[in-house]
Amino acid sequence: MTTTESKGDYRQKEEIWFDDGREERLLEHVKTKLDPKSKNRPESVIRLIDDFGVNHNYMMNVGARKGEIVTELIAAHKPQTMIELGSYVGYSTILFAAAVRENGGHEYISFEREHKFAGxxxxLVDLAGLSDIVRFVVGSSSSSLVSEHKAGRLRRADMVFLDHYKPAYVKDLKILESLGVIGVGSVLAADNVIEPGNPTYLEYVRSNTQEKHDLAAKSSGSFPSKTINQYKEYASDDTELPGVPEIVYESRLVHSHEPTGVPDGVEITICKAISS
Known part of the structure; x- marks a missing residue:
């Protein structure tokens, strides 16, 4: 799937840039303008979301540039099951679920904490014609991962997209490791590792087994107060698991841009082995 969004197209981020009614306005925008005869519903919905971001309000979407990095990964690895942590209004959900389906996959599980955003x-996923492949899990990601696994609804993930509360990236990856959801061949794509940045996550996926053992003995790292506080009311969850330091990752950074043109990047990580 291709989209029309290009570098610098979206409006710049305002002082308040989400949960101020723009999400509901976006939905009405898409409902009003979507051509019911469209032959490619996912692409049509994505184009309308981009149009809203360009002409009305900034939207904290992955965008076309970074989105293409992930859709190329999907085409290369052909995941049967993909999960995402953080759907927001469903831009990444639609873009990536469509790619999963196009490449023979059958399941896309989206974890979104906020009920309003998930709605x-x-x-939008329904308008895009993807409800047959997408399943939403609403609630805190950390506890939801554990409960979904316990219920037998979350087993192996061939690909994971992380784009939620930045301090939860490592915590939730460790949960996925501990539950056996991550295995040899699993691919991780982590957004926003430059803007706003996630040095704790980068350190973890780039560390060897001994270094990860050493990291576990230290504090979990720190984030700017702005990063922590902007989602504070959504973020409280004490669920933790130790992870599997023996997992051997191969990781690389792909530089790109936010939809506004601000430099950012996606960290691509592959589980290569589990050492004994």
Missing amino acids: VAAA
């Missing part, structure tokens, strides 16, 4: 995302 907008589910409505």
Whole structure:
């Protein structure tokens, strides 16, 4: 799938850039303008979301540039099951679930903490004609991962997209490791590792087994107060698991841009082995 969004197209981020009614306005925008005869519903919905970001309000979407990095990964690795942590209004959900389906996959599980955002995302996914492949899990990601696994609804993930609360990246990756959801061949794609940045996550996936053992003995790292506080009311969850330091990752950074043109990047990580 291709989209029309290009570098610098989206409006710049305002002082308040989410949860101020723009999500509901976006849904109405898409409902009003979507051509019911469109032959490619996912692409049509993505184009309308981009149009809203360009002409109305900034939207904290992955965008076309970074999105293409992930869709190329999907085409290369052909995941049967992909999960995402953080759907927001469903831009990444639609873009990546369509790619999963096009490449023979059958399941896309989206974890979104905020009920309102999940409702907008589910409505847009339905408009995109992807409800047959997408399943939403609403609630805190950390505890939801554990409960979904316990219920037998979350087993192996061939690909994971991380784009939620930045301090939760490592915590939730460790949960996925501990539950056996991550295995040899699993691919991780982590957004926003430059803007706003996630040095704790980068250190973890780039460390060897001994270094990860050493990291576990230290504090979990720190984030700027702005990063922590902007989602504070959504972020409280004490669920933790130790992870599997013996997992051997191969990781690389792919530089790109936010939809506004701000430099950013996606960290691509592959589970290569599990050492004994």
